[in-house]
Amino acid sequence: MKRGFIILSVITACLLAYAGYQALVVAPTERTMGDVQRIFYYHVPSAWTAFLLFFINFVASVQFLASAKPSRQAVAKWIVIAIAIIGVIAAFLPAVQEQLKSTGMRPSALATTVLMLPVFYFLIGKWFPGQRLDMLAVTAAEVGVVFCTVVLVTGPIWARPVWGIWWATGDIRLTSTLVLWLIYVSYLVLRRFSNSAQTQMLAAALAVFGALDVPLVYFSIWFFRTQHPQPVIGGGGSIDPRMLHILLINWVSFLCFAFLVCWARFRLELLRRQVEDEYAMESLGEAASTGARASLPLKRNAS
Amino acid sequence: MNAIKFLAAAYIATWLIHGTYLTTLVGRFQRVRRELAELGKSGQRRM
Numbered sequence: 001m002k003r004g005f006i007i008l009s010v011i012t013a014c015l016l017a018y019a020g021y022q023a024l025v026v027a028p029t030e031r032t033m034g035d036v037q038r039i040f041y042y043h044v045p046s047a048w049t050a051f052l053l054f055f056i057n058f059v060a061s062v063q064f065l066a067s068a069k070p071s072r073q074a075v076a077k078w079i080v081i082a083i084a085i086i087g088v089i090a091a092f093l094p095a096v097q098e099q100l101k102s103t104g105m106r107p108s109a110l111a112t113t114v115l116m117l118p119v120f121y122f123l124i125g126k127w128f129p130g131q132r133l134d135m136l137a138v139t140a141a142e143v144g145v146v147f148c149t150v151v152l153v154t155g156p157i158w159a160r161p162v163w164g165i166w167w168a169t170g171d172i173r174l175t176s177t178l179v180l181w182l183i184y185v186s187y188l189v190l191r192r193f194s195n196s197a198q199t200q201m202l203a204a205a206l207a208v209f210g211a212l213d214v215p216l217v218y219f220s221i222w223f224f225r226t227q228h229p230q231p232v233i234g235g236g237g238s239i240d241p242r243m244l245h246i247l248l249i250n251w252v253s254f255l256c257f258a259f260l261v262c263w264a265r266f267r268l269e270l271l272r273r274q275v276e277d278e279y280a281m282e283s284l285g286e287a288a289s290t291g292a293r294a295s296l297p298l299k300r301n302a303s
Numbered sequence: 304m305n306a307i308k309f310l311a312a313a314y315i316a317t318w319l320i321h322g323t324y325l326t327t328l329v330g331r332f333q334r335v336r337r338e339l340a341e342l343g344k345s346g347q348r349r350m
Contacts, residue, residue, distance in 0.1 A: 024314075039310060153316045161305060268332055271332070271336070272331075275335055
């Protein structure tokens with residue numbers, strides 16, 4: 001386990017260095033924006049990684065809520081399958097295709113996004129049973145917030161020289177991303193400061209509602225008028241193939257980095273719960289010994 | 304020149320955010336490990 005982590009750390013460090021070199025030195029300079037456009041190689045992969053982590057948090061939370069009862073589990077499974085089938089069929093219906101054409105989005109992009117749901121749902125359910133679902137949910141949310149913070153910081157740094165303003169007030173892409181960040185920060189605050197036995201369930205329910213903002217952020221540039229640049233993948237915008245290649249290298253390196261951080265955070269959560277269990281056992285032991293001492297005179301009296 | 308300044312600021316900010324998070328993660332690991340060790344010791348004393 002430890003060896004695997006070290007090997008992956010070395011691979012990720014090499015990948016990040018290579019991706020950074022590609023982004024800063026090799027990538028062609030954009031004609032209108034100049035060098036400041038290179039921020040895009042960190043901003044966009046960070047956003048995609050944050051979305052993926054929030055999506056994992058959503059799936060783990062749904063699984064956790066469903067795992068309370070076997071009947072609920074079966075219903076959730078069939079709902080996920082139905083969403084995937086309806087989503088894929090709908091993406092290729094002529095009426096929907098016509099609608100998508102006006103936004104510049106490819107039907108395959110919509111179908112792929114919808115298909116991710118059952119794939120992740122069944123993989124997460126298989127690999128993270130019981131309490132591990134909750135641990136995965138908190139891990140994904142925390143690391144997702146870090147990546148979302150990077151998006152919210154690098155975005156305005158790019159916008160200042162290009163748009164002339166740090167933040168376009170009222171822009172749906174920017175506002176919905178900020179709301180997304182706030183939802184997941186409140187999720188983490190809830191988990192950190194609530195001592196109720198229902199905290200895990202409440203947090204899972206909040207995550208399910210919070211995740212509704214992810215598609216809004218993701219699809220907002222297709223469906224609304226926004227100052228934010230058009231998407232580079234899935235239709236709507238165009239990009240130099242060399243830039244796209246370097247963007248994908250950066251995303252892979254960021255994904256490896258996120259996986260590594262999640263691995264460490266999940267391990268920390270395992271240890272933290274081990275400590276909680278030990279404390280619980282200790283207080284149970286103390287209570288039992290106090291109870292035994294208290295019941296001793298009673299026994300004597302009885303005898 | 305101005306563009307380079309913004310580019311540098313974005314890259315520094317990115318790694319500062321990740322670095323800060325990783326530092327807090329290491330600190331939390333150390334605290335949990337210390338707590339586990341103390342619990343182990345107190346468990347041994349009771350036995």
